[in-house]
Amino acid sequence: INKPVTFLSDCVGPEVEAATADPEDGSVILLENVRFYAEEEGKGVDAEGNKVKATPEAIADFRASLAKTADIYVCDAFGTAHRGHSSMVGEGFPVRASGFLVAKELDAFGKVLNDPSRPVLAILGGAKVSDKILLIENLLDKVDKMIIGGGMAFTFQKVLKDMAIGGSLYDEAGAKIVPEIMAKAEAKGVEIVLPVDFVTSSEFGEGGEISTATLEAGIPDGMMGLDCGPETIKLNTATIQSAKTIIWNGPMGVFEMESFAAGTKTMMDEIVKVTEQGATTVIGGGDTATACKVYNTEDKVSHVSTGGGASLELLEGKVLPGIAALSEKTAEKVPASVAMFATTGETLDKLQITDVDVKGKRVFIRVDFNVPFDKQDPTKITNLARVEGALPTIQYCLDNGAKSVVLASHLGRPNGNKMPEKFSLAPVAKALEGLINKPVTFLSDCVGPEVEAATADPEDGSVILLENVRFYAEEEGKGVDAEGNKVKAT
Structure with missing residues (x-):
């Protein structure tokens, strides 16, 4: 000043x-x-x-x-x-x-939640389904499509497709909620987009054996999924291109490590592209905002929230x-x-x-x-x-x-x-x-x-x-x- x-x-x-x-x-x-x-x-x-x-x-x-x-x-x-x-x-x-900062935040979230241009897409990452249940349920009342990635995706695919997930994240409590989420999505006419292939590793880090896995073949024991694969990236890209309003909360993989950053990086690139084409794009706080900083896209999307927990609770419908x-x-x-x-x-x-x-x-x-x-x-x-x-x-x-x-x-x-x-x-x-x-x-x-x-x-x-x-x-x-x-x- x-x-x-x-x-x-x-x-x-x-x-x-x-x-x-x-x-x-x-x-x-x-x-x-x-x-x-x-x-x-x-x-x-x-x-x-x-x-x-x-x-x-x-x-x-x-x-x-x-x-x-x-x-x-x-x-x-x-x-x-x-x-x-x-x-x-x-x-x-x-x-x-x-x-002005608070007013800007409220205005940005208000536009995408109350009177958005459709189709509306929510992109949700994160580790546990149980941690995001309120978020998912509230957004199912507002969006047309929902991409679910990150660690949550393994719980969904294990429950829905009986996929072998090896040592990947699994939320036992969240698994009980998955059928309810899918039932509500069907009732609301919301398309749920889940990953179909994965980048895997023998350990959590760059030093392990890195491979790929498909939904059909599953992830073998001794391996864990740390990012989405190339076919999922194509699927996510097409879904993003179809949206006029996008709300993104949670990365697709462990983007802090180069070997597992492609899912998040390509998603960021595509969101920047559709923003340039006129879509409204709001990035939730926390790890997703960090990804914006890492990829230098903070001024290339419509809004990057300064609040992690605050933006999450706002999206959950809380006062x-x-x-x-x-x-x-x-x-x-x-x-x-x-x-x-x-x-x-x-x-x-x-x-x-x-x-x-x-x-x-x-x-x-x-x-x-x-x-x-x-x-x-x-x-x-x-x-x-x-x-x-x-x-x-x-x-x-x-x-x-x-x-x-x-x-x-x-x-x-x-x-x-x-x-x-x-x-x-x-x-x-x-x-x-x-x-x-x-x-x-x-x-x-x-x-x-x-x-x-x-x-x-x-x-x-x-x-x-x-x-x-x-x-x-x-x-x-x-x-x-x-x-x-x-x-x-x-």
Whole structure:
């Protein structure tokens, strides 16, 4: 953002509240990792490794301190929108709006789920059928075709064709669900596309004996399927070419290894091609988003989601707590594509940041700065994509005269314990300063009197980053105490 970012070494408390109370106009302030507190997730682990839970009173105090850092709450952390954590629900803020990143995610998923161009194709990978049952069942109500690949395919083919699968993944619990899935697909008129040949190996890795197998011949003992074969690639390519809307969640094979990447790579190439031809293509988070990064296709498809679990739950038809907590607005202002995806069909009549007058206000933005760090250098961030994703919302607030921008995030899983040596957001503050070209004030806590004082009257235009909200069990409602015991926040 080409402006200074103030980094606060905490996310709550007196110092944070003081630093954010009356900042300079246009300030950008980054709080320390919200997951330094068990009050963020409601649970954590204490110094002795015991699981602890934050008390309801502690959670309430934590949330109250966060609320003192700003006047307006903005949720721009789609990656954790499926978590009802303290910093995700904006409790205590009179106005709670979505940022541009969250609005973009909802708009993208809304278009493909509510009013898509047909035919609609869902592509699903992953290891276990039982893990994807809600996803499959919800999408069967919305799509015309469904490609099922990855580890799940072996369970399907073993049940449906009595295929020998050798040492390939097999989901015993999921196997019981396969007949129900196929029955629903038939009733809904959905074509299920399964692999017909496979790339196999004698071990999970590049060093084993690599071969191929067909559906009819099966996979012999001592071998395991790690990718789909050439005939399946042809089948998948033809299926993709027939679609106008595509939702992809889960790779086709172990694409991280070159020998087993062809199924995923060729699928990615074909999806890029149909996108260029006018198809709408949405990539779910997690491994599929990683594949986009590996193959440099993030800007060659319609949308790549920043949320793994959040996008999955959205596709499953669940209401996301971080979205449900936003303030309501009149339905006529909501684009038809932006909607809740629950089976009830509720519309998402929620505020967006552009609906809010931020001039002269302290704006609290719950962001997702859960960035990866270098294993050799724990202070070096290896990927700033999550931070960069929040920049449009931060910049909008500053450009429109916000008194201060207070940023709250989690980082890792400190389980409700203050662990600044491992999970502090301090390095993020420095990175953010470089991106916005403005000082970022970092507070060493995220709640409490000091945080409240620091955020009460900050300088105009201040940017304040609170410390990890997951340092408190009150954030998630649970945590782990010093002895390693699980605890619940009251």
